[in-house]
Amino acid sequence: MSLLIKRILIYFKNNKMANHKSAIKRIxxxxxxxxxxxxxxxxxxxxxxxxxASSDKEAxxxxxxxxxxxxxxxxKRNTIHKNKAANLKSELSKHVNSL
Numbered sequence: 001m002s003l004l005i006k007r008i009l010i011y012f013k014n015n016k017m018a019n020h021k022s023a024i025k026r027i028x029x030x031x032x033x034x035x036x037x038x039x040x041x042x043x044x045x046x047x048x049x050x051x052x053a054s055s056d057k058e059a060x061x062x063x064x065x066x067x068x069x070x071x072x073x074x075x076k077r078n079t080i081h082k083n084k085a086a087n088l089k090s091e092l093s094k095h096v097n098s099l
C-alpha cells in the first residue's frame with residue numbers, strides 16, 4: 001500500500017467525517033471487517049502459495065482440503081468471488097494431481 005493511501009486512511013480514521021451516531025458506528029464496523037478480511041485473505045494467499053510450492057504429493061494432498069475450506073469460508077464471508085475460489089481450487093487440484 002502506498003504511503004499516500006496510508007496517510008489518507010489514518011486521516012479518516014482519526015477525523016471521522018460522519019455526523020450521526022449510526023454513521024460513526026458503521027465506520028467503526030467497516031474498519032473491523034476490513035481488518036478481518038485482510039487477515040483471512042492474507043492467510044489464504046499464503047496457504048495457496050505454500051501448496052503451489054510443495055513438491056511432496058502426500059503433503060500436498062493433506063493441505064488441499066484445508067486450503068479449499070479456507071477459500072470456501074472466504075466466499076461465504078464475501079471476501080472473494082465464488083468463481084475466483086472455484087478457479088483457484090481447480091488449479092490447485094490439478095497441481096496436486098500432477099505431482
